[in-house]
Amino acid sequence: MGVVRQLRQVDADDSGVDIAFRADVHAGLSQAQKAIPARWFYDATGSALFEDITGLPEYYPTRSEVALLTRHARELAAAIGPGRAVVELGSGSSTKTPLLLDAIAPGAYVPVDISGDFLRDSAAALSARFPDLPVYPVEADFTQPVALPREICGLAKLGFFPGSTIGNMVARSAVDLLRHWRSALGDGALMLIGVDRIKDIGTLERAYDDSAGVTAAFNLNLLERINRELDGTIPVANFDHRACWNDVHTRIEMHLVATCDLEFMVDGRSYTMAKGETIHSENSHKYGPRDASLLLRAGGWTPIAAWDDVDPAFALILAEATEVRAAP
Numbered sequence: 001m002g003v004v005r006q007l008r009q010v011d012a013d014d015s016g017v018d019i020a021f022r023a024d025v026h027a028g029l030s031q032a033q034k035a036i037p038a039r040w041f042y043d044a045t046g047s048a049l050f051e052d053i054t055g056l057p058e059y060y061p062t063r064s065e066v067a068l069l070t071r072h073a074r075e076l077a078a079a080i081g082p083g084r085a086v087v088e089l090g091s092g093s094s095t096k097t098p099l100l101l102d103a104i105a106p107g108a109y110v111p112v113d114i115s116g117d118f119l120r121d122s123a124a125a126l127s128a129r130f131p132d133l134p135v136y137p138v139e140a141d142f143t144q145p146v147a148l149p150r151e152i153c154g155l156a157k158l159g160f161f162p163g164s165t166i167g168n169m170v171a172r173s174a175v176d177l178l179r180h181w182r183s184a185l186g187d188g189a190l191m192l193i194g195v196d197r198i199k200d201i202g203t204l205e206r207a208y209d210d211s212a213g214v215t216a217a218f219n220l221n222l223l224e225r226i227n228r229e230l231d232g233t234i235p236v237a238n239f240d241h242r243a244c245w246n247d248v249h250t251r252i253e254m255h256l257v258a259t260c261d262l263e264f265m266v267d268g269r270s271y272t273m274a275k276g277e278t279i280h281s282e283n284s285h286k287y288g289p290r291d292a293s294l295l296l297r298a299g300g301w302t303p304i305a306a307w308d309d310v311d312p313a314f315a316l317i318l319a320e321a322t323e324v325r326a327a328p
Contacts, residue, residue, distance in 0.1 A: 017229050020141065022267065025226055028279070029271050035280035036222060038168045038254075039114060039141060043225050047092060047118040049218040054095070056214060058206040061164050064314035065194050066096055072307045072316070073103035079305050079318055080190060083107040085152040087185065088160040089142040090114075094122045096162050098129060100192070107155045108134045112142045143169075143177055148184060157185040164196035164314070167251070167285040171295065174285075178299020182321050189321040191301050197313030198286040201245045208243035208252050208284065216241035219254055219281055232266045242278070250291075254282040292317060 013019055021040055028036040042050070054062035069076070082105040088097060091111030101109065109126065113119040116139040123137040136149040159181050166174050181191070208215055219241045226232040242255045255278035262273045273279075287295065292315070293303050301319035308315045 033280060038282040041222055042115045044115060044117045046221045047115045052214050056210045058210045060207060060312045061196055061314060064309040065162055068307050068309055068316045069096060069099040077103045080104045080158055084158040085155040086158050086160050090165050094126050101130060108152050110136045112138045112140055112146055114141045157189040159185050159191040162194040164194045167196055168283055174295060175298045178301060182300035191319045193317050195292045195315045195317055196286050198250055198288055199313050203312055204245055204252050205243055219256060222281055226266055230267045234264045238262055251283045251285040255280055
């Protein structure tokens with residue numbers, strides 16, 4: 001069957017720049033605490049750098065999740081059942097996906113990712129590995145409304161949200177996202193989601209500030225992307241990468257720190273930053289078992305099974321769509 005077709009659900013201007021990217025950059029640089037959403041890390045360069053990150057010795061989430069998918073394949077197959085359309089949110093290179101597809105015998109696979117070039121390559125590679133599986137790639141921002149391919153309308157759905165990506169969102173945004181996908185995937189749907197657990201600060205900070213500097217390059221590439229796509233003059237060499245634990249919000253934060261007073265242009269608009277001022281580029285929230293369950297339930301999903309890796313602590317949670325009741 002192979003890759004059937006690729007849907008594109010990204011609004012671009014006449015120069016090919018994502019309209020939402022431009023809007024988020026200007027809005028973020030205009031705030032007192034400058035901040036740009038983490039989803040804009042993932043142009044082709046950023047996506048490739050993230051794949052490098054997943055192989056680093058300090059970065060445990062990918063290894064832990066692969067181990068869980070491998071170790072519990074039979075249990076996953078029994079709980080999920082065959083024939084579902086697997087809809088992967090933020091599919092990236094889909095490196096973990098074959099483990100899941102091998103286990104559950106799906107009816108179709110729908111990778112959703114914002115990086116079109118990366119999506120095409122990964123969908124083609126996965127299709128070659130599963131030649132009888134219909135693959136419907138969707139180039140879209142999965143944090144926004146996404147129209148699923150009409151060909152999977154008659155299939156039960158499994159949302160696959162690996163990599164603890166849910167942790168990039170503050171609680172309100174995470175709940176909104178889960179509610180959207182509860183609606184999009186429909187009644188009878190399941191969600192398999194990766195959740196990173198709270199653990200010692202040293203392990204967490206090393207995972208986001210590796211000794212080889214790959215995560216720093218990943219973070220700084222956000223500024224390079226702004227320069228490339230939005231005619232920016234940001235002096236990237238005058239920024240440092242910082243990863244730190246925020247105990248109040250139980251999350252790792254990544255920032256881009258100005259090492260001197262700066263003035264630069266983006267899209268013809270002027271911005272200034274003082275030495276030590278930061279651009280907040282990513283959050284990675286960590287969840288205890290109770291917190292993760294509350295988050296899922298608030299988003300319309302009831303946890304029905306969980307598989308935990310203990311060192312370092314990481315979990316895969318399977319949840320079922322909660323019945324939507326009509327208002328009285």
